[in-house]
Amino acid sequence: MSLLEVRHLKKIYTTRFGGNQIQALSDVNFTVEAGEYVAIMGESGSGKTTLLNILASLDKPTSGEIYLGGRSMTSIPDREMCAFRRKNLGFVFQDFNLLDTFSLQDNIFLPLVLSRVKHQEMERRLPAIAKKLAIDNILEKYPYEVSGGQKQRVAVARALITRPSLILADEPTGALDSKAAGRLLELFEQINAEGQTVLMVTHSTRAASHAGRVLFIKDGEVYHQLYRGGMSNDEMYQRISDSLTVLSTGGMDVE
Amino acid sequence: MSNLFYTKLAFQNLRKNKSLYLPCLLSGAVIVMLFYILDSICVMLGTADMRGAAYLEMILELSRNVCGFLSIIILFYINSFVVKQRKREFGLFCVLGMEKGHLFRVLFLETTMVGTASIITGVVGGALLSQILFLVLLNIVRYEIPLEFTVPLSSIGLTFAVFAAAYLLVILAEALQIVRTNPIDLLHSAKVGEREPKARWLLALLGAATLGGGYAVAIGVKTAAEAIVFFIVAVVLVMIGTYLLFTAGSIALLKILRRNKSFYYKPNNFVSVSGMIYRMKQNAVGLANICILSTCVLVTLSSTICLYIGEESITANRFPRDMTASFALEEGTEEAAIGAIEDLAGQHGLEIQNAVKVYPGSFLTYWDGKQGFSAEGSAVGAADISHLCDFETLPLSSYNEAVGMNYQLGPHEVLFNQGSMELGGKFQLDGTEYKIKGLIPFPDFLPGKDDGNGVYAVMVMPDNEQQELWEAHNKGKDTFRLFQYVFDVEGSEDHRMVFQDCLREALVETKRASGENLRVGTVGSRDADRRDFYNTFGGLFFVGIFFTLLFLLATVLIVYYKQITEGYDDHDRFHIMQQVGMSTREVKSAIHKQVLMVFFLPLGLAMVHISAAFPALCKILRGFQMTNTRLFLMCVLGVCLAFSVVYLIIYWLTASVYYRLAK
Numbered sequence: 001m002s003l004l005e006v007r008h009l010k011k012i013y014t015t016r017f018g019g020n021q022i023q024a025l026s027d028v029n030f031t032v033e034a035g036e037y038v039a040i041m042g043e044s045g046s047g048k049t050t051l052l053n054i055l056a057s058l059d060k061p062t063s064g065e066i067y068l069g070g071r072s073m074t075s076i077p078d079r080e081m082c083a084f085r086r087k088n089l090g091f092v093f094q095d096f097n098l099l100d101t102f103s104l105q106d107n108i109f110l111p112l113v114l115s116r117v118k119h120q121e122m123e124r125r126l127p128a129i130a131k132k133l134a135i136d137n138i139l140e141k142y143p144y145e146v147s148g149g150q151k152q153r154v155a156v157a158r159a160l161i162t163r164p165s166l167i168l169a170d171e172p173t174g175a176l177d178s179k180a181a182g183r184l185l186e187l188f189e190q191i192n193a194e195g196q197t198v199l200m201v202t203h204s205t206r207a208a209s210h211a212g213r214v215l216f217i218k219d220g221e222v223y224h225q226l227y228r229g230g231m232s233n234d235e236m237y238q239r240i241s242d243s244l245t246v247l248s249t250g251g252m253d254v255e
Numbered sequence: 256m257s258n259l260f261y262t263k264l265a266f267q268n269l270r271k272n273k274s275l276y277l278p279c280l281l282s283g284a285v286i287v288m289l290f291y292i293l294d295s296i297c298v299m300l301g302t303a304d305m306r307g308a309a310y311l312e313m314i315l316e317l318s319r320n321v322c323g324f325l326s327i328i329i330l331f332y333i334n335s336f337v338v339k340q341r342k343r344e345f346g347l348f349c350v351l352g353m354e355k356g357h358l359f360r361v362l363f364l365e366t367t368m369v370g371t372a373s374i375i376t377g378v379v380g381g382a383l384l385s386q387i388l389f390l391v392l393l394n395i396v397r398y399e400i401p402l403e404f405t406v407p408l409s410s411i412g413l414t415f416a417v418f419a420a421a422y423l424l425v426i427l428a429e430a431l432q433i434v435r436t437n438p439i440d441l442l443h444s445a446k447v448g449e450r451e452p453k454a455r456w457l458l459a460l461l462g463a464a465t466l467g468g469g470y471a472v473a474i475g476v477k478t479a480a481e482a483i484v485f486f487i488v489a490v491v492l493v494m495i496g497t498y499l500l501f502t503a504g505s506i507a508l509l510k511i512l513r514r515n516k517s518f519y520y521k522p523n524n525f526v527s528v529s530g531m532i533y534r535m536k537q538n539a540v541g542l543a544n545i546c547i548l549s550t551c552v553l554v555t556l557s558s559t560i561c562l563y564i565g566e567e568s569i570t571a572n573r574f575p576r577d578m579t580a581s582f583a584l585e586e587g588t589e590e591a592a593i594g595a596i597e598d599l600a601g602q603h604g605l606e607i608q609n610a611v612k613v614y615p616g617s618f619l620t621y622w623d624g625k626q627g628f629s630a631e632g633s634a635v636g637a638a639d640i641s642h643l644c645d646f647e648t649l650p651l652s653s654y655n656e657a658v659g660m661n662y663q664l665g666p667h668e669v670l671f672n673q674g675s676m677e678l679g680g681k682f683q684l685d686g687t688e689y690k691i692k693g694l695i696p697f698p699d700f701l702p703g704k705d706d707g708n709g710v711y712a713v714m715v716m717p718d719n720e721q722q723e724l725w726e727a728h729n730k731g732k733d734t735f736r737l738f739q740y741v742f743d744v745e746g747s748e749d750h751r752m753v754f755q756d757c758l759r760e761a762l763v764e765t766k767r768a769s770g771e772n773l774r775v776g777t778v779g780s781r782d783a784d785r786r787d788f789y790n791t792f793g794g795l796f797f798v799g800i801f802f803t804l805l806f807l808l809a810t811v812l813i814v815y816y817k818q819i820t821e822g823y824d825d826h827d828r829f830h831i832m833q834q835v836g837m838s839t840r841e842v843k844s845a846i847h848k849q850v851l852m853v854f855f856l857p858l859g860l861a862m863v864h865i866s867a868a869f870p871a872l873c874k875i876l877r878g879f880q881m882t883n884t885r886l887f888l889m890c891v892l893g894v895c896l897a898f899s900v901v902y903l904i905i906y907w908l909t910a911s912v913y914y915r916l917a918k
Binding site for chain 2: 122
């Protein structure tokens with residue numbers, strides 16, 4: 001059975017003053033197996049952020065089903081949703097979303113505190129993760145004292161510490177310089193190699209080239225997908241570029 | 256053309272920042288109104304012809320000046336806040352190509368518009384309200400004079416002048432702020448990560464110490480005289496303590512909480528404690544201000560209300576009967592004098608009742624705290640006021656007559672009322688031992704002796720001994736032994752007042768006619784005292800209401816603007832916490848809890864302050880002859896309750912603004 005299964009997902013937004021309906025997702029289908037590293041690519045407005053928000057249960061689909069670990073996410077009542085999300089999903093955002101009022105360590109602990117995990121347990125889990133992400137010497141600092149790359153690694157630590165079954169990353173390299181971005185992508189690869197399932201939404205070819213599989217979204221549908229197979233990152237990069245070129249120039253419905 | 260452009264821009268800015276400028280304008284108008292009203296009432300009093308108007312005018316003029324001064328501070332506070340909130344906007348203007356000069360021009364126009372609108376609204380509102388308030392004032396001080404409603408031009412002029420100058424100062428301060436910052440800073444000023452505040456343990460301890468010290472001083476005072484002097488010391492200490500505790504103490508406490516890991520890492524505490532550390536850093540001074548202003552409101556209002564309501568008990572304390580006539584007489588002419596008074600009353604159609612005639616004799620002694628009193632000790636001066644004993648002596652014959660009893664006393668035997676002392680049967684006065692034959696209640700025809708300073712005793716003794724004792728104590732002093740005639744008068748207040756004036760006239764006349772025979776004479780009455788009382792305390796009460804309004808306004812503004820800043824700041828935090836896995840409800844309750852704590856902390860501490868000040872305030876009121884502690888307690892409780900309700904309403908109204916911004 002797949003870890004994540006998305007079936008006939010549809011999302012229609014109604015504008016505030018009634019009338020106008022905008023279809024963000026028309027019919028999205030895909031699955032993610034446990035241990036996979038999947039990138040979802042698409043241009044701005046293709047619906048990828050909507051998709052991620054629905055997967056993160058921050059938004060509700062108009063129709064369609066999502067199964068995570070065999071459980072239908074649309075059937076979970078609201079009040080259990082937060083707990084479910086904390087337990088099963090880890091998030092990494094483009095602009096880090098660290099709280100300024102907490103030290104980095106407390107930022108990492110935040111989801112555990114919310115899940116009422118014992119303090120000793122938190123401290124037991126932290127060292128290994130901090131070491132892996134090379135943030136063990138800055139844990140006492142505050143977000144405004146460290147660089148963007150470090151902030152994002154803290155955000156990754158915050159996502160990992162709950163041992164989620166799936167990590168959702170939304171343009172994780174978007175706010176980083178190329179060196180920090182490269183380092184972060186290697187980290188994702190490493191985490192994935194250790195068995196963590198990762199789903200990343202991005203429009204950066206370079207970020208996607210690290211993934212094991214790339215899905216292309218266009219006009220609210222999965223348009224194309226690409227498997228790494230035995231390709232190196234560079235070969236993968238080339239293939240993605242080619243696909244993107246076809247995607248934006250080919251076909252009848254070019255803008 | 257460009258002139259019009261700036262005016263238009265300024266106007267649009269005001270409209271877009273409604274939530275900032277509307278309260279600014281309104282409060283400006285209220286401040287101007289209060290000032291105008293005080294001044295115009297001064298002018299109206301000046302033209303009115305009535306007893307004590309000059310005194311009232313003086314009180315009002317003094318409070319007008321203080322009010323004006325406080326108003327300017329409040330104006331500065333509002334405007335500095337508004338400019339701070341708009342820094343980013345200014346930065347954007349700069350980036351878009353405006354120079355500082357242009358920026359200043361826009362600000363200048365904006366402030367001028369707000370200022371002009373405030374002054375005009377304030378004066379118009381004031382002109383309307385001043386008439387009602389003048390009526391209220393007359394009612395409070397119980398004057399009955401024909402009302403003449405006027406709008407004094409001089410008041411309008413003064414108000415315009417004062418507030419035009421005030422707004423000019425505000426504009427200068429704004430210019431200074433713009434000159435000092437550069438555009439990029441302006442643009443990013445809102446985004447700079449706040450540094451976590453350091454715990455300043457020493458200051459926190461100092462704050463606790465000064466607050467404790469202030470409380471100790473306030474609670475420790477023994478007499479009214481002491482209370483008045485030390486109350487100021489206590490107030491200063493408590494103010495310093497409040498500022499230090501809010502700024503340093505709160506952060507130190509939160510950091511201690513944070514160190515306790517099993518407490519800190521719980522969902523509720525985790526978010527609250529770390530959030531509060533930052534909130535306290537930004538709000539400490541504002542909250543300390545709210546706390547101190549609230550305390551001012553509570554103290555001012557409760558004590559003036561208490562004095563005002565307590566009027567009856569205060570005048571009754573000072574005048575046990577309707578009238579007291581005291582005069583120095585030749586021995587044996589008392590009955591003739593009384594006869595004359597009774598005749599005069601008869602001529603006015605009034606009847607004298609409950610009359611008591613007595614030669615009281617009073618002198619000061621020093622009480623050693625046990626059974627000894629010495630007259631010499633009292634001359635040492637203000638060594639310890641709480642040990643000064645005010646002795647009132649009464650001759651046995653008059654006492655027996657007054658209370659309708661027939662007590663008998665041997666030599667050095669006395670009937671005694673020992674006030675708060677415990678003497679146990681006997682005492683020594685200047686070396687002579689007296690035996691207390693019986694304890695008596697405080698005679699109902701004597702004015703109250705308890706003034707909050709020291710102790711007192713009433714001693715009934717054989718007639719000759721009483722006279723000798725008084726003479727011994729007043730040897731060589733230029734005083735006369737006064738005969739007192741204390742009585743009630745049946746009749747209306749107006750009749751009594753006329754009678755009193757005639758009696759005074761008659762005494763002066765008799766004195767002139769008889770040469771040395773009748774040397775001194777005064778007539779006091781409860782009615783006259785009451786009028787003076789209302790004149791004095793009515794004025795104070797009125798002023799108290801004004802200052803309460805001003806303090807309340809300042810409190811409202813600080814709370815409102817604090818809510819706005821908090822709202823803007825929390826907006827992002829709200830969002831992130833939801834993304835990290837807090838439910839909307841959890842986020843809401845966490846933030847709500849913090850906001851509640853922030854806003855009710857000052858109110859809570861203000862209540863603690865007034866509780867600590869209570870004993871000292873009681874002593875001070877005792878100095879004003881207000882001995883009814885229960886009444887004062889009721890006043891304090893009532894005012895606290897009413898203030899809390901008002902505070903709660905302010906909170907609710909402003910909280911809705913907050914939630915709109917934070918969501």
